[in-house]
Amino acid sequence: MKFKNTILMSLILFSFCCTGQEVMRKRTTLLMGSRFDITIVAQDSLTAETRINETIAEITRIENLISDWKSDSQVSEVNQNAGIRAVKVDKEVFDLTKRAIAISKMTNGAFDISFAAMEKVWKFDGSMTEIPTPEQIKKSVEKVGYKNIVLDSIQSTIFLQLPGMKIGFGSIGKGYAADKAREVMEAKGIKAGIVNASGDLTTWGKQPNGKAWTIGITNPFDTEKFVKIVPLKSEAVTTSGDYEKFVELNGKRYSHIINPITGYPATGLVSVTVFGPSAEMANGFSTSLIVLGKESGLQLINQYPEYSCMMITDKGKIFKSKKFKR
Known part of the structure; x- marks a missing residue:
């Protein structure tokens, strides 16, 4: 038996630099049971740190509402x-x-x-x-x-309706929190930043040097490398994949992403990255496409022109939706 469980970001942010009067501050913290990386561009350090605190407060507020592991939510x-x-x-x-x-x-x-x-x-x-x-x-x-x-x-x-039923927002909940944090920051005049909820990521604005935020999509077969480097506009990106957590039994690999209908692990796709306006919705897509597989997944996302995706199969082949123009 072979087991792999690594804490890694499917979307890895590249170098940032500061020019002029704007400053950028980044903080990593644990929220909603996951790693959150919060980056804020502001006019001064005090404002940036204050806004990061407010971002954390907003995500904590949401966690207290929807976390199924908090008994009083x-x-x-x-x-x-x-x-x-x-x-x-x-x-x-x-x-x-x-x-x-x-x-x-x-x-x-x-x-x-x-x-x-x-x-x-x-x-x-x-x-x-x-x-x-x-x-x-x-x-x-x-x-x-x-x-x-x-x-x-x-x-x-x-x-x-059924005794023993449960609902949980372990998937789209982090994307929703990222979207809400961005919304709060933009309302407070923060013109650029990133909220990365363990791969459910939303960005807005540009780096202090005027360049676009840039992310790398991890190669699921060699996590030290990227299959593609993508500049971002103000948009959300999420990745779902089985290379972070899987088990091998009798020479066959089983994903931790389970088909909720059959109870069996999803097969065929090892990574799906979705781009679109909402991290919540993008996460819903990325998780679903892994379960649906290449053909049905592409057919689904092609019906939603604001969203696009890149899929990587267990054979290492890459497929893109119609709206993927990067």
Whole structure:
């Protein structure tokens, strides 16, 4: 058995420099259970540091609302009352859940926020020595199914119909937080910056030297190298891939990205990078495309002209959506 679990950024930022009166400050911190790298360009150091503090406060606020690992969050209350009663939540939480269900519908269930209820029959901590049985896999997804989530927009409530169901925002939640942090910073007059939530990244403006922010898309077969270097406009980028965490059993590689319908690991694609206006939506796409595979994935994203993607297959081949013009 071979196991790999490395903490690395699929999107690695290149060198920055400061010119003129503008300064740039960067801080790395742990939020929402993940690494966040926050970069702010401002007129002076004090403003930059203050704005970074405000960015962290905004992300923390969102974490306290939607983190299913915090027992007192609204999402945890929803999960604790699965099969019992509907739970009233803030409009922000309701709307995020509604958008997540919309992604589930457009991907035919390849993305599903009720995936949080899946039993962990696949282990990616080095302990798994044999493949789960078909019965175990089938049972593991019994509580998964976005169609069993009932929303009441009048009462602003969420009800999970099946006892034991759970919703979680471990995927699009970080993208949403990055989007909101950028929104807050732009409202406060910060004209350039980056919020990178472990690969769910949003950028706006330019570096202090006037050049575009630049990212490298990691080569999944040699993580010290890049398959492509891309200058960014004001946009979001997310990458999903199995090269960060997978297990090999009997000579076959199994991704940590699980198909929420079948309970089996996704196959065929080892990396998908999505570009678009929203990190939340881009993450929904990147996760879904890994599950859907090349053909169905390209067919889906080509229907949304604001988004584009680059896929890397397990054979090392690269495919791009129609709108990928980089």
